Amino acid sequence: MALLALKPNPLPNGFRLCPKRTNASAAAAAARSPSVHPLPDELQLVADIRSPYNHIRVADVSPRAAGHPLAGARLLLLDGPGNIHSLSFPRRGDRPPLTGTYLDAFATLPPLLPRPSLAVLGFSAGAAARALLHFYPDISVHGWELDPAVLAVARDFFGLADLERRHAPRLSVHVGDALEARAPPGGFGGAAVDLFARGSVLPALQEPGTWRRLGAVVAPGGRVMVNCGGAGVEAEDEGRDGAAVKDATLRAMAAAFGEGAVSVLHVDGSWVAMTGPPVTAPEAAAAWRARLPPELRHFVDAWRPYGAGASGE
Incomplete structure (x- = not known):
């Protein structure tokens, strides 16, 4: 984040x-x-x-x-x-490993996927992976993180080493550029994308070609969920306005996947986007909600199809 x-x-x-x-x-x-x-x-x-x-x-x-x-x-x-x-947060009893941030939205994705596998592009200290592994016993998670020092810190101070031991068959963490992530035969069921540089959404994510390449790591019928930032994100470079970068990222996604195949979720100044058919019909939303843990069900009704009125701050 x-x-x-x-x-x-x-x-x-x-x-x-x-x-x-x-x-x-x-x-x-x-x-x-x-x-x-x-x-x-x-x-x-x-x-x-x-x-x-x-x-x-x-x-x-x-x-x-x-x-x-x-x-x-x-x-x-x-x-x-x-x-x-x-x-x-410190674990207390059976309290789920949630953060109260957009990272929790990534944990709503598995019920919509054609297979129980997810690529986390921008792994950091593993907050998203921790929730995914907690809620979905059958899911496998592959994470990509550029900086091995970040992963070392995650293992020493954020419990990643323990997470890797407890979920060794289901969690694989790769050191490398997430934009070069390689999928298994047939692709991952989905991908969670959280890639920033210098306090701004990675510039490559404002290019439709990047999204076409990332979309290729996902199986047919799979989905990509993305943190697009927003006005609340302050970049290190003055010319990278958070709202403008968010809009450019959404336009690039719509160009790559089709405007009707992108939905958006707004959470206190930040935006998350998801590819695939919008899950807004009452029956589809109810089915998704029923497959989610109670702590995550509030996200379902917050999604809107990308387009006029759906991407303003």
Whole structure:
């Protein structure tokens, strides 16, 4: 996530939740940025690491931070501005591993897929994969993350090593550019795409050709779900306006898949898009809802077909 590409609620001191990034040249350039924003008082620094691609910080939000939407969470912050690219909460009893952000929407995708396999393009610390593996015992998840240091931090501080041990037959994490992800014969059932660079949706995702290539990793009848950002996403480059980039990303998806085959979900300033026939008919929506855990059913009725009136901020 980025400092809140999809924010569940406005975060104090300018923090926002932002998605993960890929693309080696963009990420390496961002890592060289000399501007490092100090952490707000309610965050406690746990780790501070520099890799060839990122300035990586892990920070805990005080559980006593009154009114903070992420009180008690552990955050993965990347680059100088401290964009939040993943988060986790301490497990309490049977509490599902949800984040209260757009990442949870990815966990609604499996019931719509032709086969129980999902590619997570922009894996980061594995928040989306954790929810998918928790709710769907038969699903297999393949994740791609560009920066091996991010995965090392995820294993040390976000429980990824334990997740990999517990779900070894069903979880595979690959180091590499997500845009070059390779699918198994017949394709994945679906793909969750969360790719940002320098605080903005990856520029390649504003090109229809990129979406045609990504669509090819999905089996016939499969779907792609995408974090498109929005006005709440602050890019490091002044010319990358969050709302304009979101609109360009949606236009590129519509050009690649057909405007009638793209739906959008708006969550507090951030937008998620999904390919495939809109699930808006009452019978189809009811069937989808019935196959979801109760914690995720509220997402079903929030989807709208992409088009006039569906993509404004």
